[in-house]
Amino acid sequence: MISFICNNKEVFEDCPSGLPVLDWIRSQTALKGTKEGCREGDCGACTVIIGRLVNEEVKYSASCSCLLPIGEIAGCHLVTIEGISEGEKLTPFQKSFYDQAASQCGFCTPGMIMSLTGNLLSTKEFSSEAAIEALDGNICRCTGYLAVKRAVDNVMKTLPSEYDNRIEMLIDNGHIPDYFKTIPGRLKNLPVLKKIARGPVVAGGTDLYVHSSDNLSAQEPTFLSLDPKLNYIKTDNKHVRIGSTVTFAQLRESKIITELFPSLKSFLLRVSSTQIRARATVGGNIVNASPIADITIILLALNTTLRISERHIPLCDFFLGYKKLDMQPDDILKEVSFPVPAQGTVLSSLKVSKREFLDIASVNSSMLIRVEDNIILNARVAAGGVSPIPLLLVKTSDYLCGRNLTEKTIETACSIAASEISPISDVRGSKEYKIKLLQAQIRAHLTRGVKS
Numbered sequence: 001m002i003s004f005i006c007n008n009k010e011v012f013e014d015c016p017s018g019l020p021v022l023d024w025i026r027s028q029t030a031l032k033g034t035k036e037g038c039r040e041g042d043c044g045a046c047t048v049i050i051g052r053l054v055n056e057e058v059k060y061s062a063s064c065s066c067l068l069p070i071g072e073i074a075g076c077h078l079v080t081i082e083g084i085s086e087g088e089k090l091t092p093f094q095k096s097f098y099d100q101a102a103s104q105c106g107f108c109t110p111g112m113i114m115s116l117t118g119n120l121l122s123t124k125e126f127s128s129e130a131a132i133e134a135l136d137g138n139i140c141r142c143t144g145y146l147a148v149k150r151a152v153d154n155v156m157k158t159l160p161s162e163y164d165n166r167i168e169m170l171i172d173n174g175h176i177p178d179y180f181k182t183i184p185g186r187l188k189n190l191p192v193l194k195k196i197a198r199g200p201v202v203a204g205g206t207d208l209y210v211h212s213s214d215n216l217s218a219q220e221p222t223f224l225s226l227d228p229k230l231n232y233i234k235t236d237n238k239h240v241r242i243g244s245t246v247t248f249a250q251l252r253e254s255k256i257i258t259e260l261f262p263s264l265k266s267f268l269l270r271v272s273s274t275q276i277r278a279r280a281t282v283g284g285n286i287v288n289a290s291p292i293a294d295i296t297i298i299l300l301a302l303n304t305t306l307r308i309s310e311r312h313i314p315l316c317d318f319f320l321g322y323k324k325l326d327m328q329p330d331d332i333l334k335e336v337s338f339p340v341p342a343q344g345t346v347l348s349s350l351k352v353s354k355r356e357f358l359d360i361a362s363v364n365s366s367m368l369i370r371v372e373d374n375i376i377l378n379a380r381v382a383a384g385g386v387s388p389i390p391l392l393l394v395k396t397s398d399y400l401c402g403r404n405l406t407e408k409t410i411e412t413a414c415s416i417a418a419s420e421i422s423p424i425s426d427v428r429g430s431k432e433y434k435i436k437l438l439q440a441q442i443r444a445h446l447t448r449g450v451k452s
C-alpha cells in the first residue's frame with residue numbers, strides 16, 4: 001500500500017511502486033488536467049508539484065509526473081492543477097494567462113501554471129526572471145512565448161517582497177487554496193507503509209523512465225533517492241564529498257559548490273530543465289555513462305574519485321567503452337569526491353547544443369585551470385561528444401601544465417586535443433564540426449583562465 005495526499009485528499013493505493021505518477025493521475029476521473037505529451041520529460045505538459053516533509057516543513061518542487069515513480073511520493077503531497085484552486089475560481093496566473101491570451105489550444109497551459117506555482121512555493125526570492133526560468137521545461141507549440149511572458153510579468157509585479165509566512169501569503173493572494181496550511185500536520189500523521197523493493201535501482205529516474213517506463217510500471221524498484229545517507233554535500237577543506245543522490249538542483253543551490261565554482265550556477269541552467277534538475281542525480285549521470293553527460297564531464301575535470309560499494313576508483317578509469325563500466329550489476333555508487341582546488345584555480349564549463357536550453361550537448365567540455373604570471377600551473381580538461389565515453393583529455397592536459405599561455409600554446413593544445421578524440425557524425429553534427437567545436441571551447445577555456 002502506498003499512501004500520500006493528492007491535493008486535499010489522503011490516498012491509499014495498492015499498485016506497483018514503479019508505476020509513473022502520470023499514469024495514476026490520468027486513471028482518476030476527476031484529474032484530467034495533467035496532460036500526457038512526450039512521456040520523456042521534454043514537454044512539461046505533465047508537470048505536478050511534489051511536497052516532501054523535511055524537518056517539520058513541506059518543501060515543494062515541480063516535477064515531470066511521466067518520469068516519477070509513485071513509490072517515490074509515499075508520504076508526500078502530490079499537487080495537480082486541480083489542487084491549486086477551489087471550484088471555478090482561477091489563480092492569478094490562470095487569470096493572467098486568460099487576460100493576455102497566453103493560451104491557445106491550452107494543452108501546455110496546466111503544466112506551465114504548475115511550474116509557475118511550483119516556483120512561487122520554492123524560490124528564494126520572487127522575480128519575473130526566476131519565474132520565466134522556471135518555465136524552461138515547458139514547451140508551447142501554438143501560442144508562442146511573448147504572451148506567456150507578459151502574463152507572468154503581470155502577476156510577479158503583484159507579489160509582496162516581504163511577508164512572514166510564505167504559504168499564508170500565497171493563500172491570501174489566491175495562488176493556492178487554504179487547505180495547504182493543513183498539509184504539514186496531515187503528512188506527519190500519514191502512515192507510510194514500506195514496500196519491499198525487488199526491482200532495478202532507480203535514482204532520479206530521468207534516464208530510466210525515458211527508456212523503460214513500461215517495463216518499470218509493474219515493478220517494485222529500489223529507490224536510492226529515499227535513502228538520506230546518500231544525500232549530502234560536505235567538505236573538510238581538503239576534499240568535497242557528494243552523496244550519489246544529490247540532484248542537479250541541490251548542486252546549483254549548494255553554498256560549498258557555488259563558492260568554489262561561481263560560474264557553475266549559471267552553467268547548470270543549461271543542463272536539462274527545472275523539473276528534471278529537481279530529480280536527476282549526480283550518481284545517475286555517471287552510471288548512465290552517456291558520452292555527453294554534463295555533470296560527468298565537470299567531475300572528470302575536477303579529478304573525481306568514486307566510492308562504489310566499498311571500493312574507490314578514479315572516475316577517469318570507470319568508463320571501459322561505450323556504456324561499459326567498471327562496476328558489477330549489484331554495485332551501488334555511493335559517493336563522488338574531489339580535491340578542493342588550490343587558491344586561484346578556475347573551473348570553466350562550456351556546452352554547445354542545437355537548442356540553447358533543454359537540450360543535450362553536441363560537444364561539452366570542462367577545464368580546471370590555474371594560471372599565474374601567464375604560466376599555466378595546472379590544467380585538466382575533459383570533453384563529451386567526442387568519443388564513445390566521457391573523456392579526460394590526458395595528453396592535452398599534460399601538454400598545458402607548466403607552459404606559458406601564448407597563442408602558440410593554445411594552437412598546439414587544440415591540435416593535440418584533435419589527435420586524442422574520435423567523434424562520429426550524427427544528428428548533433430558532423431565529425432569535423434565536433435572537432436572544431438572542441439577546439440573553440442579549449443581556446444575559450446584558456447582565455448577565461450588568463451582573465452581570472
Ligand SMILES: Cc1cc2nc3c(=O)[nH]c(=O)nc-3n(C[C@H](O)[C@H](O)[C@H](O)COP(=O)(O)OP(=O)(O)OC[C@H]3O[C@@H](n4cnc5c(N)ncnc54)[C@H](O)[C@@H]3O)c2cc1C
Binds near residue numbers: 209282288359
Ligand atoms: C528532458 C531531459 C533532459 C535532460 N538533459 C540533460 C542534460 O542537459 N545533460 C545531461 O547530462 N543529462 C541530461 N538528461 C539525462 C539525465 O537527466 C541525467 O543523465 C541524470 O543525471 C540521470 O540521473 P537519474 O538519477 O535520473 O538516473 P536514473 O534514471 O535513476 O538512473 C540511470 C542509470 O543509473 C543507475 N543508477 C543511478 N544511480 C545509481 C547509483 N547511485 N548506483 C548505481 N546505479 C545507479 C540506474 O540503475 C540506471 O541504470 C536529461 C534527461 C531528460 C529526461
Ligand code: FES
Binds near residue numbers: 036038041044064067
Ligand atoms: S509528458 Fe512530456 S514531460 Fe511528461
Ligand code: FES
Binds near residue numbers: 108140141143
Ligand atoms: S497553447 Fe497550444 S501548446 Fe501551448
